C-alpha cells in the first residue's frame with residue numbers, strides 16, 4: 001500500500017448519524033472527494049487534486065485516529081470525545097448532532113432524591129463521564145458498560161438507572177423512563193491533532209474559518 005504523503009490533509013468522519021451532516025458541511029467549504037459515502041466499502045477516499053483524504057471510521061474511534069495523527073482532523077460528538085479522554089484540540093462546535101446526556105430511571109419506581117440512587121447500578125455507554133458526574137454529587141455507583149439499547153437495562157433488572165443520550169425523548173417515553181438529572185449538552189465538534197495543527201496550520205486555519213462562516217450563515221442540515 002502506498003505510504004501516506006505529508007501534504008495530504010486526512011479527515012476522519014464517523015459512521016452513523018453525524019456522517020452525512022459532516023460530509024455536507026465539508027463539501028460546502030470545497031473540501032470533498034468523489035464517491036464519499038458512508039456505505040463505501042473503501043475506507044479511504046481521496047481527492048488527489050485537493051490533497052484531501054477522508055477516512056470513515058466507527059464513531060468511537062475518531063478521537064483515537066486524531067490523537068495518534070493517523071487523521072489530522074475529525075468530527076465527533078462531544079459525548080464520545082469526553083468519554084474517550086483523548087488528547088486532541090477541540091476547535092469548533094459544529095452545532096449539529098445536538099442532544100443531551102441524562103440520567104434516567106423507571107417512572108413508576110422513581111425515588112424522591114438523586115442521592116437515593118447512591119450505591120445502585122447504572123447502565124451506560126459512558127462510564128467515565130458518569131463516574132465523574134456522580135463523584136461530583138458525592139455518590140458512589142456501580143457501572144455496567146453497555147454498547148447500545150441502554151434503556152433496556154432498568155427494564156430487565158440489570159440496573160436501577162441509565163446514563164445515556166436523549167435526543168427527541170421518544171425512546172425514554174416508549175420505555176416508561178424519566179430523566180432525573182442533566183449531565184451535559186452534546187453537539188458535534190471539530191477536533192485536530194496537536195502536531196498537525198502546528199505543521200498544517202495554514203490549511204487547517206483556513207478550513208476552520210470557512211466552516212465558521214458557513215455555520216454563522218445558519219444551521220447545518
Ligand code: PRP
Nearest residue numbers: 148149150164165166167168169170171
Ligand atoms: C441513541 C441513544 C438513545 C436514543 C435516544 O441510541 O442511546 O437510545 O438514541 O434518542 P431519542 O431521544 O430521539 O429517542 P442510538 O439510536 O444511537 O442506538 P443505540 O441504542 O444502539 O446506541
